Amino acid sequence: MMHDTPKHKGLRNQLVKTVESKGIRDKNVLGAISNIPRHLFMDSGFIDFAYQDKAFPIAADQTISQPFTVAFQTELLQINPKDKVLEIGTGSGYQTAVLIDLKAEVYSIERQKELYEKTKKFLPKVGYVAKKLKHGDGYKGWSEYAPFDKIIVTAGAPFVPKPLLSQLKIGGRLVIPVGEDVQIMTLFIRKDKSEFEKHEFGEFRFVPMLKESAK
Ligand code: SAH
Numbered sequence: 001m002m003h004d005t006p007k008h009k010g011l012r013n014q015l016v017k018t019v020e021s022k023g024i025r026d027k028n029v030l031g032a033i034s035n036i037p038r039h040l041f042m043d044s045g046f047i048d049f050a051y052q053d054k055a056f057p058i059a060a061d062q063t064i065s066q067p068f069t070v071a072f073q074t075e076l077l078q079i080n081p082k083d084k085v086l087e088i089g090t091g092s093g094y095q096t097a098v099l100i101d102l103k104a105e106v107y108s109i110e111r112q113k114e115l116y117e118k119t120k121k122f123l124p125k126v127g128y129v130a131k132k133l134k135h136g137d138g139y140k141g142w143s144e145y146a147p148f149d150k151i152i153v154t155a156g157a158p159f160v161p162k163p164l165l166s167q168l169k170i171g172g173r174l175v176i177p178v179g180e181d182v183q184i185m186t187l188f189i190r191k192d193k194s195e196f197e198k199h200e201f202g203e204f205r206f207v208p209m210l211k212e213s214a215k
Contacts, residue, residue, distance in 0.1 A: 004037040011051035012038070015067055018053050024071040032074070032101035033067055040126055041092040060112040063207055064092040065154055071098075076175045076187050076201070077150045079104050084131075084145070086167065088138030089154035089209070093119040097128040099152075106130040107145050109138045111210060139211065141167040148172060155209035156183040165196060177206050 016034045024030060039050035041064055046056045055063045073095070079085070081103035090096055090110035096119075099106045108130055110116040116135040123130060132145065138153065139161045146167035153164070153176040160178060168174055168190045177183030185201040 004040070008037060008039055008051070015051045015053060019068050019071050022053075022068050024068070024075055026071075026075045028079070028102055029071050029074050029098070032098045033071060035101055036094070036097050036128075037126065038064075038067070038094060041094045041097070041122075058092045058115070059118060060114045061207075062091050062112065062115060064094050065206070069204055069206075070095050072185065072201075072204075073152055073154070073175045074098055074102070076185070077152060077173055079150065083149040084147075086142055086145070086148040086151045086164075087154065088141075088152070088164075090119050090133060091115060091154060093123045093128065095152070095154055096123065096130055097126070100128045100130065104150070107132045107134075107142055107148070109134050109136050109142060111135070111137060137211070138209065139163070143167065151175070153177065153209065154206070156180070156206035157209045160186070160188070165190070177204050180208075181205075 012034055016030050039047045042050050053067050055066045058064050079102040083104045085099050085104040085106050087108040090108040096106055096108050113135050120133050141163035147169040148167055149169055149172050151164050151174040156177050158180055170190050172190045174188040176186050178186045182203050183206055185204050187199040189197040191197055
């Protein structure tokens, strides 16, 4: 049942217009939203809602992020082809697919085993191949493959994990929503070994980034 139709494509073009009207300008990011069949990333009961600009429940009490939020975070990352990108919170794999569509090499970590297993099987089926996926704790980053050009966190972080800052290349960008109930979208640009530039971009709401790996 892995199929895409002209109807879905049409709905996607509407979604692109919506996201654009909310301020997303990057043509490649808009192109990714137009290319990726988001309905296939959602549990079947929600397929009719796949092209609304909303977050929706997926397995393990998690959510697939709102398309605008995905676009906003991706635009802040300024992805170049071949960028080595670390993603924390694979979830449905939708954000992963956006990064792959932009020709990034994606390393992604998911804390929920069930989601990790499901998305690991699913992504290649729809033609999106990540460099590496793992079940683990994103607070630690992934030192084995560091440093990264870009790092994106797709869950609400109560604080900025130090390993993520230290695993960033000089000139690299970390995009992370920081806060408990409400999060401030925050961009860190690494200027030097110990110097980071910090920019804040308003309020968002994410499911919380949790400690340690779940079963
Ligand atoms: N990018 C995903 C967003 C899923 S919601 C999508 O669009 O589908 C956030 C995800 O982060 C959830 O899947 C959650 O299980 C995961 N997560 C929460 N805490 C984490 C941690 N410490 N390490 C890795 N993943 C985590």
